[in-house]
Amino acid sequence: MSDIERFVALAETMADAVRPRLAARFRDDIAFDIKDDSSPVTIADREAEHTIRTMIAAACPDHGVLGEEEGGDRLGATWVWVIDPIDGTKSFVSGKPLFGTLIALLREGRPVLGIIEMPALAERFVGAEGRATTWNGQPVRVRPCPQLARGWLYATSPQMFAGANAAAFERLRAACYTAVYGADLYAYGLIARGRVDLVCEGSLKPYDYCAAVPIIEGAGGIATDWQGRPLGLDGDGRVLAAGDRSAHAAALAVLAG
DSSP: OOHHHHHHHHHHHHHHHHHHHHHHHHTSOOOOEEOTTSOEEOHHHHHHHHHHHHHHHHHOTTSEEEETTTEEEOTTSSEEEEEEEEETHHHHHHTOSOOEEEEEEEETTEEEEEEEEETTTTEEEEEETTSOOEETTEEOOOOOOOOGGGOEEEESOGGGOOHHHHHHHHHHHHHSSEEEEOOTTHHHHHHHTTSOOEEEEOSOOHHHHTTHHHHHHHTTOEEEOTTSOOOSSSSOSOEEEESSHHHHHHHHHHHHO
16 A cells, blocks of 8 residues: 555544544534634634544654644654644534535645545545545546636635735636635535636635645646645645636636736
8 A cells, every 4th residue: 555545544534533523513502712813713623633633643653743723743744734623613613514624644845635524514525646536435527617707716705805815806706707605625625526616715824725735636626826836835825726727827817917
């Protein structure tokens, strides 16, 4: 078994461990704290990240880890796991099922494995270098989008863009068929499934997008920053993902003005 296949199996075991706990808590009222960046956090976020980090430490003690709740450790290692225990915590605490767990693995700074785990929907996307992306075990593929004017554009919220970024996003929104908001991590899975065409985001952290990169690439798409550069631990938080490479190139041009 290759390193990648072994790490995919480990990552799926991590997702298996947190899925029932998050699904069980989702239907109940749950208290939350407000962090310094004004985002909410719950005991479920903290417990899920601790569970995953404990599993990584036991299986791969020499690997680095970056998580939303507990920060970074050994980030200069060859292999670094990047975790968002609950992406979409606002959805989680308000009873909306579009929340999930993001698990990524980077090799020398490059995302090579990603999982989007959707506990309330019982859905899982798995992408890894050298293999086709799967959705609940079945291979998926992006769809063509030869014209931006026919493109479905997703973003978490228009409020994540400010100043020149807001003006650039508005140009892209106007160039596309429609814009839809509020799907968080699920939007990247929808690109991989061939259900939507573009995701444009601003002000993200690595744990928000690293898992999406192998998933989209393994389905035939592309995910970069707004300059077309590869995504990794460094960056300015702006992401452009697309199923169709020509649509991605056209969107980059629109964002650039």
